[in-house]
Amino acid sequence: MVDLDYLKMSRPRKLLHDLAGFFARLPGRLGNGLKGLALAVGRCLKGLGLSIADLFTTFRDGDWKTRLSYLVMGSGSMARGQWGRGLLFFLFQTVFNLYMVNFGMAYLGKLNTLGVVETYKEGRKTVYGDNSFLILLYGVLTLFFIAAFIYTWRVNIRQNKVSQQILASGGKLKGTKDNLQSLVDSQFHKTLLALPTLGVFVFTILPIFFMILVAFTNFDYNHQPPAKLFTWVGFENFRTLLSSGSASYGDTFRQVLFWTLVWAFFATFLNYFLGMFVAIMINKKGIRLKKMWRTILVMTIAIPQFVSLLYVSKMFAADGLINTYLMKWHWIAQPIPFWTDPGWARFTIILINIWIGIPYLMLIATGILMNIPADLYESARIDGANALQMYGKITLPYMLFVTGPYLLTSFTGNINNFNVIFLLSQGKPMGLAGNAGHTDLLITWLYRMTVTDTNYKIAAVIGIMVFVVLAVINLVVYNLIPSVKNEEDFQ
């Protein structure tokens, strides 16, 4: 009977009911998510336990070759005639040992204090002490290296076990040539992913890890290595950013976050609906020169943003073309403060972003609109639906259904949309505490903190906060999407 009740409801009440339902189910869904997480952690721990247990049993059941491999990696493989593989393992261990002895240990030892020896001047000569930056960076690198070593060591032992089993059952081991051959066949994914993974490790994961750690230090303009040391301060930076007070950035953070969300909302949904609208107009039967309209609009995608946006920002300047012409024609007496008044600046940015953003949506919507089965419209027309009804009942649900994931990525992208803000207003007008402006997004504020203010600790905290905001939004929407799918499945 519930379904029938639901169908009887009026439109706004239906919506209300849906929303209420969504929020009622949200804790359950989040709970499920947490449960899933807990299960995953449990699985991991179990796997780890089994793995360690396996280490012992392998050692117990192993022959001398396997046991030797516990100490000298690759020796087992070499003893069994797998020279190529054994040498690689051995080489890795040698490199690791050399690295640790000559380099890694020193940095690892200082990681807990980030250095204590200050740099000082002896007459005109500067005697350099510890460099906190290097200690932290190489400390993290060493930790990564150790993890990689443990993993490789484990692989080495597992391979010994497998080899031993194969030999015991009378099989034959693969030679180096076969192993190389497998790299383009059964192990092809390793070949494909090796380089990209290495790149991501060194240029993404390592730096992110490093910056997360920086958020817990006092690394800023007063503590710049190599002249000065910095050290761990715990959660102090988070307190500075989040609490309100004269010396902290809490109010600024809230304002910037608010504007970031408002901006992302408008930039996503305004463009979405306007872009769809334009696509529908161009795709309408009987409209000629479809290709030309599309090409004209697409110009804003084609032309590099630093040309178009920089030019447009100057066009809207106080002495720019728009203001001067409006004054020349005596429509206004004073220049409109496009970039100097907070409200105007925000409005102008959203307006100009429409100019940049509509074409993307138009292209996407065009592709999707063409996929909507024509007989849906045909039957709707026979039933007497007008254009608006057809839009509301067919086009819009279909679009939302198909582009749901895109909307999410687009929202995420807009929260991190650096170019538009930076090229148009650079965050100006300024005037918030912490050297932030009224049009600053979290990401542009982070940029200014890094480049202009060299306040790395706060920049790191802002970066983490952006991550938190995005993670929350993504989690909520991912939990929302299955429901969207069920409810709007109209086929």
Added chain:
Amino acid sequence: MAERKIPEVDIIVDEKAGVIKEVGPQRKLRSKKGHERRTNGAIYTVLTVMSIVWLVPFVFLVLQSFRSYKLEKGGMVDYLLPKTFSLDNYAFLFEGSNFFHWCGRAILVGLACAAATVALVCLAGKLFDRQDRGARPARVGILGACLAAGYALLVALTAALQGFAPAERPVAVLVCLMLFLAIGAIIARVYLKQDSKLLRSIPGYVVEDRHEGAKKLAAMFAEFALLAIILQYILIPMTKSQYLLWYTNTLTIALFTAVLQTAIVLSVSYALSRLRFRGRKLIMNAVLVLGLFPGFLTMITLYFLLKQMGLTQSGAVPGLILIYCASSGMGYYISKGFFDTIPKSLDESARIDGATRFQVFMKIIMPLAKPIVIYTILMAFMAPWGDYVFASYVAFGDQQGYNVAVGLYNWVNTNDFQNYFTRFCAGGVLVALPITALFLALQKYYVEGVTGGAVKG
């Protein structure tokens, strides 16, 4: 619930055309037509207004680039049309360079050589192609044409060399030779018959059935990269024009990024889409989580890492290529979505025939993936032209390492921006022209990639 109004329309099934026609009373039809016309009129109006709004800034940009910075001082003036159209701004961009002297000659010679070679190769291909054994007179004619082409090449080379001082001649010959290789190869690729025997014997020119797309593309980019290197390391050091330097910096970065990034993105997306292995889900989730961190967070660390390798300031060009490519594997979504749509049965049948996974990738999937390959290349090529943040941070005040975005941004955001504004416009036009042309030419692939990516998420 209100009952639906059923329109008074007779429905006639036109059996011949197999469609349903609506035929209402005549008057209704006419009003409907009028309605239709009015809607279309409104749409045309909206579209025209939009087109004007969309194009106006670019028109302004071009117009202002023709306003001389010498004669009509000031960036912000209250008129649009320059009082006199002048090319002063464009001249400024190339000022202090003997660029045209060099480039013009080198390109001329290169073109002449290339044309001659194309003629030679074509004719020789005909000559040696066993399947095309013509009559004897034809052969003699061809031989004669070959000789003539060779002679033309010689004449062009000597003529060009006379413009250079004796000391410059070795370099000039080298440049000409490289240009000749690059341009000649490009032209040859476009105009030569694809099944010419001679062509097939040259490595990299293999244009057999399935390899064709990918190999052609790879070779094309190799040639363009060669061009870029010539510009970057031979022609440009001889000029004093900053703009040219920035421009070639960007071109070099864009070309190399396009090639490397495409290779990386395709391998990652192929592996994640078609291959099944342990840790696949883990990798995808990890990328998802890493993608939530803002990119600029890691800027100082990246700068430091690059500095350790000596790839900052004047070495910014290779440094930026490294940065753009290193993490590009994380942007695999769109091409993975594309690979997902290629039927699995293709792989399987090839595997049954004994192909390795590598062969399946290169010979079966790549030829089918042409649209997404082009899309990836296009995106990777266009991105470096607009990057200001990393480029400025890595170059760190050293003009040798700037790209156009950084250079031009500094022009409009310095104290002297009033004076530099029109020059910025000119510089912007010269950047926008080739990029826009490229984009519009490959628009089809862009739409394919963007739509696919949006739908599959």
